[in-house]
Each structure stands twice: as C-alpha cells, then as structure tokens.
C-alpha cells in the first residue's frame with residue numbers, strides 16, 4: 086500500500102509517537118477517520134471491528150518484547166472521529182503499546198477525536214501503555230480530544246499507563262476506568278499542561294477488587310493563562326489492597342485547578358491514601374536557579390519541564 | 395574583592411509603618427584568596443548579609459562593589475554570572491528534578507558522570523545513585539543540604555558564600571566537608587570562600603573571622619586573636635532579657651494549626 090505522508094502528518098507522528106517513517110512490527114496508523122496503514126506481526130493480530138469503527142488487537146499468550154504503535158492523526162477540520170480500539174492481551178505477555186492523537190487544525194471549524202480504548206490484560210502479563218495527545222495549527226477551530234480508557238486486569242497482571250497532554254488541545258474530557266483482580270498492579274501517570282482558555286477534565290474510577298491488588302495514581306499538571314483543569318480520581322478498595330493517589334498542580338496566570346481526589350474503602354484491609362497539592366512555583370526554587378546563573382524565565386521553564394519530566 | 399560600604403537593610407514590621415533595621419550601616423571588605431568565616435548569634439543578620447551580596451535582597455542604602463564594579467542594583471542572575479555563589483541555609487527542593495540535572499545547571503554545562511561523582515564525594519555523598527534521585531522531599535535534610543553545597547562546588551564561583559554548611563550534617567560528612575574547604579583554600583587560585591558558621595573547627599580554618607551581631611560587625615580578627623574572646627563574647631550577650639514591657643498581641647498569634 087502506497088502511503089503519502091505530508092510534512093504535517095510526519096511532524097504529528099513524530100510528536101505523539103516518536104515515529105520517523107513507518108515502525109517495525111505491528112502497527113495501525115489512522116488519519117482523518119480512515120486507515121492509513123496497518124501491519125500485523127507473527128504474535129500480534131490487528132483487525133477491523135465489524136460492529137463499531139475501530140480495531141481489535143489480539144496479542145498471543147507469551148508475546149514478549151514487542152512494541153505496538155496505534156497513533157491517530159487528524160488534519161481535517163469539521164471532523165468528529167470516534168474510534169474503538171480493543172486490546173486482548175494473552176497470558177504472560179510483556180508488551181509496550183504506543184498510542185496517541187495529534188490534531189492539526191488551521192480552520193475555524195472544530196476537529197474532534199474520541200478514542201475508546203479497552204484493555205483486557207491476561208494473567209501475569211505486563212503492559213506499558215504510552216498515550217500522547219497534542220494539538221497544533223493556526224486556526225480558531227477547537228481541537229477536542231475525549232478519550233475513554235478501560236482496563237480489565239486479571240490475576241498477577243501489571244500495567245503502567247502514561248497519559249500525556251502537553252499543549253495545544255482546546256478541550257479534553259478524559260475518563261479512565263480500571264478493575265483489578267488478585268495481585269494486579271496498576272500505575273496511572275497523567276501529565277498535563279494547559280494554556281490560553283483550554284479546559285481539561287480528568288475522571289478516574291479504579292476498582293481494587295482482588296486481594297493484594299494495588300494502584301498508584303500520579304497526576305502532575307501545569308495550568309497556565311486562563312485555562313481550567315478538574316481532576317476527579319476515585320479509588321475504591323473492595324479487598325485487602327493498596328491505593329495511592331497523588332495530584333500535584335502548578336498554577337500560573339489566572340488559571341484554575343480543582344482536584345477532588347476520592348478514596349473509598351469497602352474492606353477493612355484496604356489501605357488508601359490521597360494527597361493533593363496545588364500552588365504557584367515556589368519562589369525559592371526560582372531564586373535558587375537564578376543564583377546558578379539562569380534568568381527567571383529560564384528558571385521557570387526548567388522547573389516546569391522537570392516537574393512534568 | 396568584595397566591598398560592602400555602609401550597608402543598611404530595613405524591613406517594615408507591618409505595624410503602622412514601623413521599620414526594623416536588620417543590617418545597620420555595615421562596612422566590610424573581603425579580599426581575594428581569603429577564607430572568611432562570619433559567625434555570631436542567631437538573628438544577627440548573617441544570612442541577610444549573604445542575600446544582600448547575592449542580590450536576593452536589596453539594601454535600603456549603601457553600596458556593594460565586586461572587583462571594583464558597583465553591583466548594588468544588579469539582578470541575581472548577573473551577579474551569578476560575574477562569579478558570586480551562595481549555598482542556602484535552607485535549600486530549595488524541586489519536584490521532578492534529578493540531582494544530576496541540578497549539578498549540570500550549576501556548572502552551566504553537561505557534566506561527565508565522573509565529575510559529578512567527585513562533587514558528591516567532596517560533600518560525603520559516596521554513592522553515584524544519588525545522581526538519579528530527585529531533589530524533592532524524598533531526600534533527607536542532611537542529604538539535601540550536602541547537594542546544595544555540591545551545586546556551589548560544581549559552579550566554582552570566584553566568591554562562594556556557604557550558609558551554615560555544617561547544619562544537620564553528620565560527623566563523617568562534616569570531616570569530609572572541612573577537608574574540601576581546606577583544599578579549595580589551599581589552592582589559592584584567586585577564589586574567596588565565605589562561610590557562615592557556628593562550628594569551632596570551621597572557624598579555626600579562617601584567615602579572618604567576622605563577628606556579626608545586631609546587624610553590625612562587632613569584631614574582626616584572626617582565629618588566634620578572636621578565638622579566646624569569642625567564647626567570652628558569645629557568653630557575654632546576656633541572659634535573654636524580654637523587651638519591657640512585654641507586649642503580646644494575642645490576636646496576631648494563630649491558635650489553630
């Protein structure tokens with residue numbers, strides 16, 4: 086299949102998935118609501134869904150060391166792309182999944198991509214999931230991303246999900262739901278930077294159902310200008326389990342951040358902790374970096390960069 | 395050479411425009427190649443003086459000259475670039491910033507691992523694993539303090555001011571640190587060290603001791619001159635007289651935590 090990637094496509098793919106050209110192994114690249122190119126591998130099968138738009142990704146038991154790319158790019162304005170991607174990950178796998186969506190919008194019309202990702206994590210499998218969201222373009226048209234992530238974790242599985250949205254997305258509502266079985270381990274890392282009049286809402290609902298299951302939610306965000314962020318992580322412990330929720334936000338300009346971390350223990354041996362901190366960059370941090378020769382702007386930049394590392 | 399001329403630093407106390415004088419018409423010269431220790435009672439104005447030199451605070455009046463150049467109104471960044479460095483009494487912590495990165499920023503370039511390890515060793519942090527640690531609240535007080543000192547070593551300024559480098563540091567690291575200061579001093583390569591300290595062993599290393607009290611230089615001299623007097627001077631301050639009459643504004647003291 087011949088594929089024409091414009092310079093804009095290439096820059097979006099590099100930004101969200103670190104891709105330069107086509108990846109090796111299994112991948113699926115979607116552009117403006119249509120398949121651009123797909124490849125399955127010996128252990129990973131990618132097929133178009135028959136009921137909904139989207140794909141089923143089946144990873145054979147025991148698959149180790151493979152990376153799957155499923156980036157989406159939107160360059161057409163006025164487009165609302167809804168896609169369902171479902172991962173069936175076999176037992177004893179160890180894989181990395183790189184997703185993400187980049188929108189380039191030069192028009193006054195809105196562009197929207199809503200990705201509904203579901204992960205069925207087999208027994209003792211390990212999954213690393215990285216999802217980057219990014220928007221660019223000169224237009225006044227909104228760049229909207231409303232992702233839904235559902236994670237179903239079987240006994241002994243572990244999953245680390247890093248969801249990053251730094252700049253350019255006008256409006257986002259993110260819903261993350263997880264159910265953990267016995268001994269399952271989930272780490273949810275969320276990194277967010279909003280600016281101008283952007284709005285970001287992140288809802289999480291993690292159910293710790295299995296004995297010895299654990300979750301760590303780490304949210305780091307920077308809200309600049311007139312942007313608004315709302316965090317709503319909820320962790321429920323239904324067994325002897327451990328949960329830790331940490332929301333940390335840096336506030337700049339006239340931005341607003343609201344963090345409502347919730348923990349609910351429905352079992353006497355559930356150990357749940359939440360911490361939330363919202364504040365300006367500490368003055369002593371800027372001063373320290375200035376005494377090391379940085380200007381205050383450079384210092385601020387450095388502090389934000391490391392905070393979101 | 396650093397020259398402080400008639401430095402006054404006053405702050406408003408918040409009550410009907412009243413002001414408090416923290417540095418009181420202070421003049422002091424610090425020559426190149428010198429090891430100066432500033433000591434004196436808590437609240438005497440030592441850290442304030444260091445912040446005035448670094449540009450973190452602005453004097454109400456007076457003049458600061460560095461190698462003949464008037465730096466009184468110069469911003470912090472430019473003073474840093476001129477070669478003034480300050481190791482804070484209470485170091486800042488940074489979420490997400492690695493020790494390695496902070497050392498790189500201090501040095502103004504990407505440091506080779508070997509060099510980083512050397513700086514850490516000089517402050518008694520004898521494990522390369524510190525380099526990948528974050529300079530956040532996960533570090534202990536003594537660790538963060540020693541990393542602060544390491545940033546000044548990496549920066550290698552012409553005039554380095556260390557504010558109570560010994561505070562919170564264990565005996566072994568303290569030994570290592572004293573050695574480090576002695577080495578820098580013995581190199582005599584035009585660098586000056588100013589250490590704010592209450593530690594006899596550091597005071598004894600000094601070429602010159604400055605005793606700062608009530609925002610004024612009370613005495614200066616060599617350790618031989620001043621050590622015998624210091625004990626006396628320190629003890630002669632008096633037995634904590636309360637201001638008379640003792641005015642307590644109960645409404646100003648928060649009773650909730």
Ligand SMILES: Nc1ncnc2c1ncn2[C@@H]1O[C@H](COP(=O)(O)OP(=O)(O)OP(=O)(O)O)[C@@H](O)[C@H]1O
Pocket residue numbers: 405416434435436437438439440441442443483
């Ligand atoms: N910005 C400020 N506003 C009000 N008071 C101040 C301010 N800065 C310093 N002070 C006061 O000035 C005095 C000197 O403070 P400074 O920190 O310089 O003392 P120090 O000699 O370093 O003491 P220590 O040995 O405890 O470190 C103290 O009484 C302090 O409370």
Ligand SMILES: [Mg+2]
Pocket residue numbers: 440441442483557
């Ligand atoms: Mg002090």
